[in-house]
Amino acid sequence: MEKQSFELVTGMEGYCRVHRLVYEGKGSRFMFFLTLRRNILRICKAHPGITVIHFNDALLATCCLYHKGYEHLKRTVTLHGLDVVFPSDIYRKRVLPKFNRFDLFIAVSRATANRAIALGIDPRKTIVIHNGVDEERGEAIQHSKTSQQVLERYGIPADRHLLVAVGRAVKRKGFSWFIREVVPSLDPRFFVLLIGPFDNRPSLFERILLLVPGKLRERIMLFLGFGSDAAMIRSLLNNADFTTSVRHLGRLPSGDKKVILQASEAFIMPNIHIDGDMEGFGLVCIEAALAGALVFAADMDGIPDAIQHGKNGFLLPSQDANAWATKLNEILTNKGKFEGNRQAFRQFTAANYSWDKMVRAYYSAFAK
Numbered sequence: 001m002e003k004q005s006f007e008l009v010t011g012m013e014g015y016c017r018v019h020r021l022v023y024e025g026k027g028s029r030f031m032f033f034l035t036l037r038r039n040i041l042r043i044c045k046a047h048p049g050i051t052v053i054h055f056n057d058a059l060l061a062t063c064c065l066y067h068k069g070y071e072h073l074k075r076t077v078t079l080h081g082l083d084v085v086f087p088s089d090i091y092r093k094r095v096l097p098k099f100n101r102f103d104l105f106i107a108v109s110r111a112t113a114n115r116a117i118a119l120g121i122d123p124r125k126t127i128v129i130h131n132g133v134d135e136e137r138g139e140a141i142q143h144s145k146t147s148q149q150v151l152e153r154y155g156i157p158a159d160r161h162l163l164v165a166v167g168r169a170v171k172r173k174g175f176s177w178f179i180r181e182v183v184p185s186l187d188p189r190f191f192v193l194l195i196g197p198f199d200n201r202p203s204l205f206e207r208i209l210l211l212v213p214g215k216l217r218e219r220i221m222l223f224l225g226f227g228s229d230a231a232m233i234r235s236l237l238n239n240a241d242f243t244t245s246v247r248h249l250g251r252l253p254s255g256d257k258k259v260i261l262q263a264s265e266a267f268i269m270p271n272i273h274i275d276g277d278m279e280g281f282g283l284v285c286i287e288a289a290l291a292g293a294l295v296f297a298a299d300m301d302g303i304p305d306a307i308q309h310g311k312n313g314f315l316l317p318s319q320d321a322n323a324w325a326t327k328l329n330e331i332l333t334n335k336g337k338f339e340g341n342r343q344a345f346r347q348f349t350a351a352n353y354s355w356d357k358m359v360r361a362y363y364s365a366f367a368k
Contacts, residue, residue, distance in 0.1 A: 001080055003283070004108075004131050004358075005056045008078075011359030016366075019043050019050065036060075037067045044070055052076060052366045058083035061102065062095055076104040076366065081280020081302060084116045087219060092119055100125070104365060108281040109302030115278065129362060130305055132355035133286045150259040154249055160191035161332060162264040164293065166257065166284050167196045169227035172277045174270035174298065176232040177319065179246055182270070185325035186245075187332050190265070194248040195257055198230060206230070222277055258291050265331050267293035271300055272319050282306035289313055289349040292342055296327065306353075312345040 005022070012018050021039055023032045044050050052074045055061040061077040077099065084096070097120035099105070105126045107113035117123045151158060163186075167173045175194055183192060199206070209217050209226070221228040236242050252260075261267060267288035271279050282303040289295045295313030297303050307313040317323050331338055 001057060004078075004080075007132060007355040008056065008359060008362060011355055012363060015359065015363040017047075017049070019047055033063050036063055037069070040064070040067070041069050044073070054078070054362075054366070055102075058096075058099070061099060062091075065095070065098055065101070074104070074366075075102045076106060077102050079105055079107045079112050079116050079121075079280075081108065081112045081115075081278045082222060084112060084119065085276055085278050086222065087276025096120055106362065106365060109305035111278065111300075111302040111305065112280045127365060128305075129358060129365070130353065131281050131283050132358040133283065133290050133349065133353050134355070147259050147263045150256050151263065153256070154252075154260075156193065156247075156260070157191055161187075161189050162260070163190055163192045163266050163268050163328065164261055164264040164288075165192070165194050165268050165270070166261075166288065167269075168225060169194075169196065169198050169230040169233055170221075170225070170277070171229045172271055172274040172279060173229065174272040174318075176229050176236055177272050178268065178270040178324070179233070179236045179242055181319075181321040182324045182328075183242060183245055185321065185329075187329045188245070189332060190245070190328070192246040192268075193260065193264075194233070194246070195252055195260070196250070198227065198233070198248050198250045200234065200248075200250075202231065202234075218276070261288050261291040261293040264293055266328060267295045268328075269295070269297035269303065270316075270318075270324060271298040271303065273300065279303055285313060286349050286353045289345050290353075292346055294331070294338055294342055295345065296324075308348075312348045312352075 009018060009020055009022065021043060023029060040053065050073065053070065053076070055064060055075065055077045057078060057080055100120070100122045103125065105116060105121055107116060107126060107128050108131055110128050113126050113128050117126060148158070156162070165173070165175060165178070169175060179192070209220065212220065218228065220226070233248065237246060237248060267285070269282065269285055279301040282297065283306065285295050285297050285303060285306045289307070289312045295307055296316055297307045297313055298318040299315035300318045304315060307315060309315040314327065316327055
């Protein structure tokens, strides 16, 4: 979400005059939200030419629902996914329907739009604009030695075929499900790498959260983007059945992550259904495809808006362990069948997903 916000703000400055009101990590978050109305009115007074105010997520929009003083301006909202389905009856039944006082809703995927409409958002005010991807991520690594050096740096076995997953350790990503249900049926030549924020030991905050009642704890984790699957992943990684076939590398520099993706047999995104959570778009899939990885992703939520089956990746049924194991094992038994897809998938992704394309679509929506 932060990346999309940055690209939208900076990209839009190439098409029209933009006035930023962004929390940049300085000072209190609470004060940022508390002073939103005052700061919006201050900016509008200083720049009377403003015609559109855009809230780039539903949390911001919620905080501004009852503002007075700028109702005459057009107000638009981006809906990302979790900010629509957050598991709170009060939010779903009493807050979201009031969003219809805004003028336009921009969902990052058709699945997000459908969920929003089902919860009371006016379909006549709802459009879909996909997120983009950094085109420079697709630049090829010129020297094979680079891959070898990166793999050696992280102790990744050179004689294994890599399956790579990237993302936060949250339940909807399906990482623990994949380890538990799919890995035992994979060809033993595969080695699974997980990349993303991860603590090898429970943090103090995580231990405190264990004292909170279950449903409330889950909502806190969802709201904060906390690693709700971390404990299960740690347990599995310490299981002797998986220590030689799965490893979590934690957060990596973007360059190293890209090299590992290019050296992989496949990128996997085995998402599963979690009540009150959803994958709004699946940006990491198109980043992997543009890096040259062969993408296999769950056919659910907003992922099909990012991965079009057979065009820039393969969609597999969510939580069907046999389908996942069979398709991934086929990579090694029939390598020629898949190898030609990498370049074609990368070219399709580069041609159809870019930040500039996203920004131009937003500008067109604002202009209307």
